[in-house]
Amino acid sequence: MKYYIIAGEASGDLHGSNLMKSLKKEDPQADFRFWGGDLMQAQGGVLVKHYKDMAFMGFREVVSHLGTILGNIKFCKKDILQYQPDCVIFIDYPGFNLRICEFVKKAGIRTYYYISPQLWAWKAGRVKIIQRFVDKMFVILPFEKDFYADYHYPVDFVGHPLLDALNDLPELNEKKFRQEHDLTQKPIIALLPGSRQQEIKKMLAKMLSIEKYFPDYEFVIAGAPSVETEFYQQFLSSHVKIVSGQTYNLLRISQAALVTSGTATLETALLDVPEVVCYKSSRISYEIAKRLIKHISYISLVNLIMDRLVVTELIQNDLSAENLKAELKKIINPEQAQKLKTDYAELRHRLGASGASEKTAELITEDLKIFSK
Numbered sequence: 001m002k003y004y005i006i007a008g009e010a011s012g013d014l015h016g017s018n019l020m021k022s023l024k025k026e027d028p029q030a031d032f033r034f035w036g037g038d039l040m041q042a043q044g045g046v047l048v049k050h051y052k053d054m055a056f057m058g059f060r061e062v063v064s065h066l067g068t069i070l071g072n073i074k075f076c077k078k079d080i081l082q083y084q085p086d087c088v089i090f091i092d093y094p095g096f097n098l099r100i101c102e103f104v105k106k107a108g109i110r111t112y113y114y115i116s117p118q119l120w121a122w123k124a125g126r127v128k129i130i131q132r133f134v135d136k137m138f139v140i141l142p143f144e145k146d147f148y149a150d151y152h153y154p155v156d157f158v159g160h161p162l163l164d165a166l167n168d169l170p171e172l173n174e175k176k177f178r179q180e181h182d183l184t185q186k187p188i189i190a191l192l193p194g195s196r197q198q199e200i201k202k203m204l205a206k207m208l209s210i211e212k213y214f215p216d217y218e219f220v221i222a223g224a225p226s227v228e229t230e231f232y233q234q235f236l237s238s239h240v241k242i243v244s245g246q247t248y249n250l251l252r253i254s255q256a257a258l259v260t261s262g263t264a265t266l267e268t269a270l271l272d273v274p275e276v277v278c279y280k281s282s283r284i285s286y287e288i289a290k291r292l293i294k295h296i297s298y299i300s301l302v303n304l305i306m307d308r309l310v311v312t313e314l315i316q317n318d319l320s321a322e323n324l325k326a327e328l329k330k331i332i333n334p335e336q337a338q339k340l341k342t343d344y345a346e347l348r349h350r351l352g353a354s355g356a357s358e359k360t361a362e363l364i365t366e367d368l369k370i371f372s373k
Contacts, residue, residue, distance in 0.1 A: 204232070
C-alpha cells in the first residue's frame with residue numbers, strides 16, 4: 001500500500017515515525033511519502049517538506065506567512081494527486097490538515113486522522129469537517145472518545161503514543177551524559193522554552209530571569225532539534241548550557257523543569273519531573289484565544305487529563321519572575337515533589353496501556369484491506 005502522511009510539528013514527527021515503523025510490520029510492502037522530519041525520514045520513503053519550514057504559530061505569525069501557507073496547501077494537494085496513495089494519514093496539525101482532508105476525501109482517497117486536533121478546547125464546529133471528510137479518527141486522550149460521542153461520531157481510543165516512546169528509552173549513564181555536555185554536578189533545572197523560534201523568543205528570557213535566585217542549581221536549556229544552537233545565544237549568559245536534541249535524557253537527570261505549554265508538559269510528567277507550566281503569546285493572539293476557548297479550565301495536558309490542578313500554570317501576565325521563582329521553590333521541595341510524582345502515577349494509569357502505534361497501524365491496514373477489495 002501507498003501511504004501519504006502529513007505531520008507539521010516535532011511531536012508529529014516522533015509519533016509519525018513510530019506509526020510508520022508499525023505500518024511496516026503490518027504491511028512489509030508499505031511505501032511512504034510524507035511531510036514530517038528527521039525521525040520519519042529515518043523510517044524510509046520520501047520527505048516532501050520538513051516541519052521546521054511550516055512552524056507558524058499565533059494569529060499575527062500566521063497572517064504574516066499566509067502566502068507561504070496557502071502555497072504549501074496548493075502544493076500538497078497537487079503532490080497527493082500525483083502520488084495517488086491508498087490513503088492519507090493526518091497527524092494533528094489541524095490548521096493545515098483540515099484544509100487538506102476535504103480535498104482528499106473528494107478525490108476518493110481513504111482518510112485517517114491520528115491524534116485528534118484539540119477541538120474540545122476551541123473550534124468545536126470543526127467536528128463537522130471531520131464527520132464528513134475523515135473516515136476514521138484515532139484519539140490518544142481518554143476524554144476525547146466521550147467528546148466525539150456527543151457528536152455521534154465513533155472514534156478509536158488507542159492510548160497515548162508517548163507511553164511507547166518513553167518505554168523504549170535506552171539506559172542512561174548520567175555521569176557520561178554530564179561529561180559529554182559539560183554539565184556540573186549541581187542538580188539541574190531543565191528549561192523547555194518550546195520548539196519554535198517565536199515561542200523561544202517569548203519564553204526563554206523569562207525562564208532565565210530567575211536563575212540568579214538558585215545558585216545551587218544548574219539551569220540547562222533543552223534545545224529543539226529544529227532550531228540552530230546559535231539562535232539561543234542571544235538570550236544566554238556565558239555559563240548557561242544548551243543540550244540540543246536530547247530533551248528526554250536531560251529531563252531524566254533533572255530535579256525540576258520550567259516547560260512551555262504543549263506536548264512537552266505531558267512528556268515531563270511521564271518522566272516524573274516536577275514542573276511549572278509556562279505560556280505567553282502576543283497580546284492579540286492571547287486576546288483572540290481567550291475569547292474562543294470557552295470549554296476548558298486548563299491549558300496543560302497534565303491538568304486536562306487529570307481534570308484538576310496538578311501542575312501550576314503561569315499564563316500571560318501571571319508569567320512573571322516573581323511567580324516563577326515562587327513556584328520553582330515549591331516544586332524543588334522534596335515533599336511537594338513527591339506529591340507531584342504520586343499524581344503522575346495516576347496520570348499514567350489514565351492514559352491506558354501502551355501500544356498506540358501498533359493499534360493504529362492494525363486498524364488502518366485492516367480498514368484498507370476491506371476497502372481495497
